[in-house]
Amino acid sequence: VWQYTADAVTATELPLGLEVTNDGVYTAQGLGLNAAGVVVGRSHVYRDGNKDRLYFDAAYWTKDAQGAYQYNWIDVDTGKDVRSSIAYDINDSGIMIGSYNKYIEGYPRDKFYYYDTTDVNAEIITPNDFYNNISDLGSRGKSINNKGQVVGYIETTHDKEKPRPKAGFLYDIAKDEFTNLNDLLTCKSKGFVK
Numbered sequence: 001v002w003q004y005t006a007d008a009v010t011a012t013e014l015p016l017g018l019e020v021t022n023d024g025v026y027t028a029q030g031l032g033l034n035a036a037g038v039v040v041g042r043s044h045v046y047r048d049g050n051k052d053r054l055y056f057d058a059a060y061w062t063k064d065a066q067g068a069y070q071y072n073w074i075d076v077d078t079g080k081d082v083r084s085s086i087a088y089d090i091n092d093s094g095i096m097i098g099s100y101n102k103y104i105e106g107y108p109r110d111k112f113y114y115y116d117t118t119d120v121n122a123e124i125i126t127p128n129d130f131y132n133n134i135s136d137l138g139s140r141g142k143s144i145n146n147k148g149q150v151v152g153y154i155e156t157t158h159d160k161e162k163p164r165p166k167a168g169f170l171y172d173i174a175k176d177e178f179t180n181l182n183d184l185l186t187c188k189s190k191g192f193v194k
Helices: none
Strands: 002-004 009-011 028-033 039-045 055-063 069-073 082-090 095-104 107-116 139-144 149-155 166-172 177-180
Touching: 039 069, 055 095, 082 107, 095 149, 107 149
Parallel strands: 028 082, 055 082, 082 139, 107 139
Antiparallel strands: 002 009, 028 039, 039 055, 039 082, 055 069, 082 095, 095 107, 095 139, 139 149, 149 166, 166 177
């Protein structure tokens, strides 16, 4: 985490989600930051202390009373078939957004989720998408504002063996409303003037 002031630039290394015990290469990445200084991203971790398998999972870091960042793992809790997860952004209310990757109908797919970092009993929430259910359409939430509106992208076809086209989405957490951005665009949205 880089801190810029008029006098200096300081860097703080984020702690990993595991204790390093060998000469491997491990990574922690901070990808989003809110006004309270909470950082979101991902880190290498051994889930549930199982050192037989290394994962790259979503995490967030908060400062303790001494100002040191403390690691917080996000338990995606969608079964052992979750391959990885990541957090991209967090708003000033502490709502974090990201995606996890798991097998859905036999294919690895990303699914958008959100998570409340201020709730000690929080669980990740995977919202219903265009079909009022959690379909096999891959999706990623990329950014969230302070109104709880998330933008990202989602696949738009259910082809199994071909690359799927994607469209931007807007998801409103308060309304639990998932919208294809193409449906919101008009000629005026693009700056068209008669």
